[in-house]
Amino acid sequence: MPKYLQRLVLFSLLLGAIPVIAIGIISYYISTGDIENKVKEANMQVLLQTQMRVEQVMKTLELTSIQYVNSALVTSTIQEKLTVDDFSVIRDLSKGLYNLQTFAGINEAYLVSFDKDWLVSFKKFSPLSSMPQAETFKTYAKHPNSLFWVTSGVKSDAGEANPDETGDIVASAPKDTTRMVYKIPVVPMTTQPKGMLVVEIQNDQITNLLSQSNQLGESYVLDKGGSNFLSDTAGSKYAEINRMVTQRLIDASEPTSGFFNAYAGDREMGVTYRQSPYNGWIYVSVVSIKDITSQSRKIAWITFLLCTFLFILVGLGAFYGSRKMYSPIKRLFEFTKEIQVEGLDKPGQDEFVSIEERFRALFSTEKQLQQQVQGHFAQLKEFFMLKLFTGQVSGSDFAKRAEMLGFPTSWKRLGVLTLNIDTLQGTRFREHDRELLLFAIHNMVGELIPPQRRFSPVLLDQCQVTLLTSDLENETELKQEFYEAAESIRFKVQEYLKLSVSIGISRPFEKLGDAMRAYGEGLEALKNRISLGNEIILHYEDIETGKKGLEAAVYTQLKMHEDQLVNAMKLGDMDRVNEHFDKYIAAIVQKEVHTGDYPVLMIQLISKILQLVQEQGGRVKTVLGGRATIDHFLKLGTMEDIVAWFRADLFEPVHKFLNSQAESQYIDIAGQMVKLIHERFDQDFSLESCAQALSFHPVYLSRVFKKEMGINFSEYLADYRMTMAKTWLESTNWKISEIAEKLSYTNTTAFIRTFRKIVGTTPGQYREEHNKD
16 A cells, blocks of 8 residues: 555544544543442432431430430439339339330430439349449539430440540440430539439441441441441441541531542542531441442443444545545656656655655756856856956957846946955965955945946956946046945955955946956056055056156165075075065165066065075975965065065075075085095095095085084094904904004004004004904
């Protein structure tokens, strides 16, 4: 399957599948949330019904107990001292207690008289003080309420303390029971009642009331202290949940109800709670979240099956619809295959990428052709301008092409601006940047002067040349217009490039054929930078022609400075070279040498310096490099550049070359002297004869030999002769006198004395020592 068709099918599939999947997920979560909320509401209703059922039983018992306590029998007897002899009264009291058992869960009932110290229950009559519950009942008497309930708590033993519904600490009820306490008489806030009715109910009976409505999860009751007094098992299993319920009620400003999720072990549970305002008991329902959501799983499966079916339908629709939409793309792809582009049509490549690359290649080719045509057109314009300035095309021929090339076709007067960079000394640029800077200036001129006022600017022989047009005829106004154009160019170059430039302005003319002459006039005007300085804008008419030649005195003075400079260069004295050169330049400037004459004069000096290099056997190009040439010198336009060129590019390399040649010459002379010593040591050979052989003065040779060899000539000659004497003493049987004679010693004694001085022993002793070896 083509790659783009795959993407189209996938996109269509996702576009249809995402809503289906989203709807299914949203439906599932909405239904799950609704079921959970319904369960919460149902559990809250169950808790409310349970609370009402339990409280109804408790209120019924309270009402029956109130009727019994307020009966004439109890009110008249509670202040009497009863004994076992009062059988009929005790029987009537017990009978009344039995009547309280309308509620089947009553385990025991006690009628207590604190003042008369007696107690009547279902089973017996005895003094109160003899009963183990006496202290418990006394703590009940201190309770601020006349009627209240006491639970057994989690650790219920008789006598244990636990908080009641008011938060006060009272004795716990016996294990697995709950007590209702009623003070006699019923006087609010009484802490010293005359008597008391205590009724015990089995916790199982209350638990049965809870289980009747327990349809989902587990329900239980907590007292106000958070203890599950009905079931120890539930109390330990949900201890953390009970603590959280109690804390929530403590944090609440008034008794309330609520729902939250918590974990019991590793199971997530939904907890519903409700606190009774009647006695402060907390009714709690704990349901597994998994059980709550079990019903929603059926909805999830139905949703999944429905979404799968819809997904299949969407997939089929996406496939066939994408193929239909892909057909025009396929035709376009097949059509563009005729455009050959290297690197396309790879396996798995997107069709649109291929089409884009082919169109891009097509447009790129067209753009390149346009750029080439535009570039060639610009080059063609500059080419014709160069031919015009160099006289290679006539004015009439150029005028015929002017309109085609986009040049101005009408004017009254013309003028040429010739711009040249003064110097790069002291700028951030170097000499190799000159051409690039001229090109930048060339572009600036093209932007500063409107096309209708100029022909195409060109670069010609290290100058930027612009042919201007004007509709003015007045000479003064015309000169001012050309000057303002030149000034704007000079100012912008200084502003943007931080360069000083000078501009020569030709005389106005009318015919294009005079452009070559005007260009020459601009160059001639620029030559006056030698005497006028840098950053000048000069009209050709303003040039003072001055003297056309040099007086004999001036020439003689310059020739004297030239000779002195050359002699100082031969001697290697650069201080004197610079001194004479300063005088030479001052003579040219102060004597107002005409701008056309100074190159000729300076070329004579350059020739003499170059002749020194050739006399010492050097090649000018090798010694001086590419900058120290006559052509380069003639391109220099300012005195600063000329002086810098002489010092850095001419004098300095020549000075280094002459010094190196002198040193190599010294080495060569010393070598020749050593060679002569080795050849003529057995002759009457001296420094004078060596100087005669080498055509040098003896004093000069002595100084050169001492400098290069580190020893005097005569000492070296004597040492070499003694070396040869030792060789002959060791290898021959010649007499000492014969050896002395061969070494040109006419006196044997003088030979022996010289040998002893150099070797440290006499020739005879030396022979004896070496013959023993």
